[in-house]
Amino acid sequence: MRRLEGIAFDIRGAELGHRDGRCTFESLLEKYELRDPALRRMAAIIRGADLPHEDGLPPESAGVLAVFDGIRDTSSTDEERLQRGSAVCDAIYAYCSALASSA
Numbered sequence: 001m002r003r004l005e006g007i008a009f010d011i012r013g014a015e016l017g018h019r020d021g022r023c024t025f026e027s028l029l030e031k032y033e034l035r036d037p038a039l040r041r042m043a044a045i046i047r048g049a050d051l052p053h054e055d056g057l058p059p060e061s062a063g064v065l066a067v068f069d070g071i072r073d074t075s076s077t078d079e080e081r082l083q084r085g086s087a088v089c090d091a092i093y094a095y096c097s098a099l100a101s102s103a
Contacts, residue, residue: 001044001079021073022047023043023046023047023050023051024050025042025043025046025047025050026043026046026047029043038093038096038097038099038100039093039096041096041099041100042056042068042089042092042093042096044057044058045060045061045064045092045096046057046061047061047062048060048061048062048064048065049061049062049065049068052065060092064088064092067088068085069086071084071085071088075091
């Protein structure tokens with residue numbers, strides 16, 4: 001087995017993961033000091049999908065959870081999951097950007 005270079009995330013002990021009540025996506029934004037309002041809105045939606053039992057979640061979170069569950073359940077490879085999930089994330093970011101620009 002060869003060792004791959006990269007940053008471990010969303011696993012026990014990884015620097016980028018659930019910490020202090022934040023989901024992995026929020027931890028990533030904090031670590032890299034990303035302050036884009038659209039990314040912050042997206043993080044709230046993703047957090048609600050990742051931690052669906054919390055109070056005060058954005059209404060979009062339930063739909064995002066359903067979409068990602070569907071991707072997980074219908075994709076046969078990790079590459080397919082990544083491709084499909086990336087397209088969803090791009091769409092969520094575009095949605096959040098539009099909301100931020102109209103505010």
